Amino acid sequence: MEIKMKKLTETAITPSRGSKYAAGYDLYADIKEAMTIEPHTVGKVPTGLSFQLPEGYFAGIFARSGLAAKEDLAPANMVGVCDSDYTGEYIVMLRNYGNKPRVVEPGERIAQMIVMPFLSVEFNEVEELDETERGAGGFGSTGKN
Numbered sequence: 001m002e003i004k005m006k007k008l009t010e011t012a013i014t015p016s017r018g019s020k021y022a023a024g025y026d027l028y029a030d031i032k033e034a035m036t037i038e039p040h041t042v043g044k045v046p047t048g049l050s051f052q053l054p055e056g057y058f059a060g061i062f063a064r065s066g067l068a069a070k071e072d073l074a075p076a077n078m079v080g081v082c083d084s085d086y087t088g089e090y091i092v093m094l095r096n097y098g099n100k101p102r103v104v105e106p107g108e109r110i111a112q113m114i115v116m117p118f119l120s121v122e123f124n125e126v127e128e129l130d131e132t133e134r135g136a137g138g139f140g141s142t143g144k145n
Contacts, residue, residue, distance in 0.1 A: 003115065004052040008089055011106070012048025015113055024062060024112030027092060035104045037096040042076045045092045045110050053084040053115060060114045061092060067110065072098030075111055082113075 005014065011032075015025035029035070030048030037043035053059060061080030068074040076095035092111045096102045104110060134141065 001054070001115075003054075006050045006052075007048060008050060009048040013107060015049070024064075024114050026064065026109040027061070027090065027111045027113055029104050029106060029108045029110045031104065031106050033106065037073065037094060037102050037104065039096050039099050039101065042093050042095045043104065045094050045104055047090045047092065047110075050087050050089050051082070052087055053082070055084055056120070057115055057117050058083050059090075060116055061090070062112050062114060064109055064112050068097075071102050072096055072100075073102050073104070073110075080111075 007014075009030055012030045013028035015027055017025055027047050027049075030046045035043055035045065051059065059080075059082040061075055061082065063074035063078075073094050073096055076093040080092070082090060090113070094104065094110060
């Protein structure tokens with residue numbers, strides 16, 4: 001599948017995969033100088049990129065596991081959702097979940113983007129739902145194993 005991408009700056013970096021079978025494409029910080037994100041605050045990190053996704057697809061913006069585990073930085077909204085009709089710049093809202101200031105360097109990998117299909121549905125209001133074995137059992141209702 002081909003995705004249309006527009007570089008909004010000369011320094012923007014095309015997303016890349018870390019390995020042949022990686023689902024996520026790394027997004028890079030398109031900043032001119034290092035950016036400090038203070039503990040428990042959010043920094044807006046531009047990518048310098050915009051995309052045009054095919055109808056029926058969206059881009060999920062996920063944390064990079066190494067950045068989250070080692071630097072306490074992850075998307076503030078946990079998973080960003082970029083719809084196919086959004087063609088503006090992709091900006092990653094990185095939250096510092098740690099207790100020390102964290103620095104994002106120019107060109108640093110800040111998140112990963114996964115392009116996924118979705119179903120467009122219609123909701124049909126009913127009086128009752130079909131019975132299932134689980135029913136309304138919520139959190140932890142299926143046991144630990």
